[in-house]
Amino acid sequence: MRKSIRTLTTLTLLALALSTTASFAAVENVPVGIRFTYTAPGAGQVALAGSFNGWDAERNPLTDDGSGNWSIVMAFKPGQYEYKFVVDGSWFADPGNPDTQPDSFGGANSLVQVGDDGKMTAVPKAPQQAAGPNTTFNARVTVDGRYLTRYDVRKNFDGDTRYRMQRPEQNVDLNFHTEISDVVDAYTRLRMDNTTNINLNNIHAQLDEGALDVHPGPFKVYGYWDMELLGLNDPLGSGGDADLPGTVMDDHLNTGKGTAGVKIAGRPFGLTFEGFFADVHDADYYNNIEIYDNTGRDVFGARLSHEFLGVTIGTPLYMERELLWVDMSGSVSTPDNTGLPALDRYLADSNDPSTWYEWDNLDLRGGLDLTIPLYDGKGRLQLEWLYNNVAQGFVTGNQSGFNNSNGPVNVDLMTRSRQILHGSWDFELRKGRTINLEHTTVSEHGAQDTETYGSVFFMHQDEADKRVYLLFGGSLAPTQTHYSELTLRETVEDRRHVLWIQRWQMDADFGAVNTTAPVTGAAQADATLWILSGLNAIGTPRDRYGHFEMENSLVHYADDISGLDGHTFETILRWERKLSRRVHGVVDLRYIDYQMMNAGRTMTEGFFAPYIGVKYLPSPRLDVTFAYGVDPLDFGIDYEGREIGRWRFRRQHMFDNPGATDYDAEQALDDIRMVGIRANFRF
Numbered sequence: 001m002r003k004s005i006r007t008l009t010t011l012t013l014l015a016l017a018l019s020t021t022a023s024f025a026a027v028e029n030v031p032v033g034i035r036f037t038y039t040a041p042g043a044g045q046v047a048l049a050g051s052f053n054g055w056d057a058e059r060n061p062l063t064d065d066g067s068g069n070w071s072i073v074m075a076f077k078p079g080q081y082e083y084k085f086v087v088d089g090s091w092f093a094d095p096g097n098p099d100t101q102p103d104s105f106g107g108a109n110s111l112v113q114v115g116d117d118g119k120m121t122a123v124p125k126a127p128q129q130a131a132g133p134n135t136t137f138n139a140r141v142t143v144d145g146r147y148l149t150r151y152d153v154r155k156n157f158d159g160d161t162r163y164r165m166q167r168p169e170q171n172v173d174l175n176f177h178t179e180i181s182d183v184v185d186a187y188t189r190l191r192m193d194n195t196t197n198i199n200l201n202n203i204h205a206q207l208d209e210g211a212l213d214v215h216p217g218p219f220k221v222y223g224y225w226d227m228e229l230l231g232l233n234d235p236l237g238s239g240g241d242a243d244l245p246g247t248v249m250d251d252h253l254n255t256g257k258g259t260a261g262v263k264i265a266g267r268p269f270g271l272t273f274e275g276f277f278a279d280v281h282d283a284d285y286y287n288n289i290e291i292y293d294n295t296g297r298d299v300f301g302a303r304l305s306h307e308f309l310g311v312t313i314g315t316p317l318y319m320e321r322e323l324l325w326v327d328m329s330g331s332v333s334t335p336d337n338t339g340l341p342a343l344d345r346y347l348a349d350s351n352d353p354s355t356w357y358e359w360d361n362l363d364l365r366g367g368l369d370l371t372i373p374l375y376d377g378k379g380r381l382q383l384e385w386l387y388n389n390v391a392q393g394f395v396t397g398n399q400s401g402f403n404n405s406n407g408p409v410n411v412d413l414m415t416r417s418r419q420i421l422h423g424s425w426d427f428e429l430r431k432g433r434t435i436n437l438e439h440t441t442v443s444e445h446g447a448q449d450t451e452t453y454g455s456v457f458f459m460h461q462d463e464a465d466k467r468v469y470l471l472f473g474g475s476l477a478p479t480q481t482h483y484s485e486l487t488l489r490e491t492v493e494d495r496r497h498v499l500w501i502q503r504w505q506m507d508a509d510f511g512a513v514n515t516t517a518p519v520t521g522a523a524q525a526d527a528t529l530w531i532l533s534g535l536n537a538i539g540t541p542r543d544r545y546g547h548f549e550m551e552n553s554l555v556h557y558a559d560d561i562s563g564l565d566g567h568t569f570e571t572i573l574r575w576e577r578k579l580s581r582r583v584h585g586v587v588d589l590r591y592i593d594y595q596m597m598n599a600g601r602t603m604t605e606g607f608f609a610p611y612i613g614v615k616y617l618p619s620p621r622l623d624v625t626f627a628y629g630v631d632p633l634d635f636g637i638d639y640e641g642r643e644i645g646r647w648r649f650r651r652q653h654m655f656d657n658p659g660a661t662d663y664d665a666e667q668a669l670d671d672i673r674m675v676g677i678r679a680n681f682r683f
Helices: 002-022 341-350 645-656 662-671
Strands: 024-030 033-039 046-050 069-074 079-087 090-092 100-102 108-114 140-155 169-181 184-193 204-214 219-225 259-266 272-280 297-308 311-327 356-374 379-397 407-430 433-445 452-457 469-474 479-492 495-509 524-538 547-559 564-578 583-598 601-619 622-628 673-682
Touching: 033 079, 046 069, 311 379, 341 379, 341 407, 356 407, 379 452, 407 452, 583 662, 601 662, 645 662
Parallel strands: none
Antiparallel strands: 024 033, 033 069, 046 079, 079 090, 079 108, 100 108, 140 169, 140 673, 169 184, 184 204, 204 219, 219 259, 259 272, 272 297, 297 311, 311 356, 356 379, 379 407, 407 433, 433 479, 452 469, 479 495, 495 524, 524 547, 547 564, 564 583, 583 601, 601 622, 622 673
């Protein structure tokens, strides 16, 4: 363990050193005075201090342009002035100004000489670099990142009733931003941690994110690895608009985590084009990293749009396709009864000796969308129609070709068509207050009782042998789904309020495939889900009473398909207040109450998950939290954390205990007692 910590500390210091050398500064005359610039992407705050302000490190802060370029314009009377930059409490002379004077601490202060016109009498010339770049592209590299560590003591975890020190979590990210030329930029995140290895002294390193941005002219090409940036701009957000599991409100995030591919945007012939192509290497990214889920699924999206008389017309196209080899040797040994009627018919006609078949799962959508501005730009109406074709079948056999090699086959297991209709209306009632109303209907057709439906399932890394597995079942009942949503939002100064009402209904026709509903035994069954959620936030940590935030969610189930009936009520109260200059109090209390029946099982109990602690902030880039309870934040993606920490805890319990339900996982979470320390340092 000491070796691991020493290694991580060395890497962190190296990253800090690299980030410091990547910073540069400049001082120049501008029409209204003198501009001082300091570039430090990893800085939390930068200020200018000197003989003109009594060397005050807070009086003259610089402004960040969002890319790490800090600047300030100053007006001086004639004379000579000494100055330094103060970066997160550390003092630096201007590396872009060779004019210096020794200070009283063994270092140097930078100098500027100001004339009668308020301008520098001589503009400093930056010193020559000691060594040139190692590429002909004159690349510029900046480094930033994050160091995260957690130490937890748990009780009632994994059946252990004693308090146990858990394996400390050590995580270091190094982010390299490279400006190769005016038209090429690159970004790479290297992640090192000790959470994915069995040996305590081992450090695991991986490419966590990466991108190459090429923008030579009318087109922008963005090659990426494992980043949230997919999704078209049609009203339905085809290929994107993901909702984090475990959160109360809809997150509306771009997809892309667990994928690698290319995104393209441009304006050819006066049209707006957007498109992407990606491969899925982690199909379950937000769930459990311990399972093997590389499906090799390809996703493709493209949209052409054009504005005509104020109306934007778009033609979206989206496709998902999986191709997986399936071992059918145990089934084709009895060719008249493989369990797949379509395969039985194919073998009877062809006598194909293949024992492995390639399964093809295709989901293709295309259509038309309209966006119509309303109320002088304060509102809009959006409409979209999509035709959706879903097909599954075997397309290749391992002995179907010439000389018993791989060859094409045509075995249709399932074919369905869907019509998707969507409409949404947005309106800004007044500044900071908006309303959104939307509805989507999905109608499915073409079901037959002779179809076979295949679904992918995953196993633990140790058991999967780098494979995903398929389950085949009978024909699924065709469905018609209706989804409606109303959202009211208000944001005024330090207050934020959201009301979210959602209704989801599915009607299933089991009679169309000669089966019955599993619970009621009827030919027709339906499921309805109502969600009433709200968020209210007020204040800031610096206010007298601090920052309060409350989320509530009432979910009502009436499901004749799965036998789920009843409701849950969930509430989360968050509070943070500045107690002193560097100490904040933090509270995150979650309670959920179950009043439900699930296939005959009664679930009536409430569960409480508190998180209470103090946060110490010695610098703007470092926070250390001492707390009791399961950490509600997960830092696997977002450096500020996302509210899915307890959800991951529950999912891990269900993964470790096959057959456990959400209700069982809530009970396990309620039983756990935990004390921990978390330090998050951004550099």
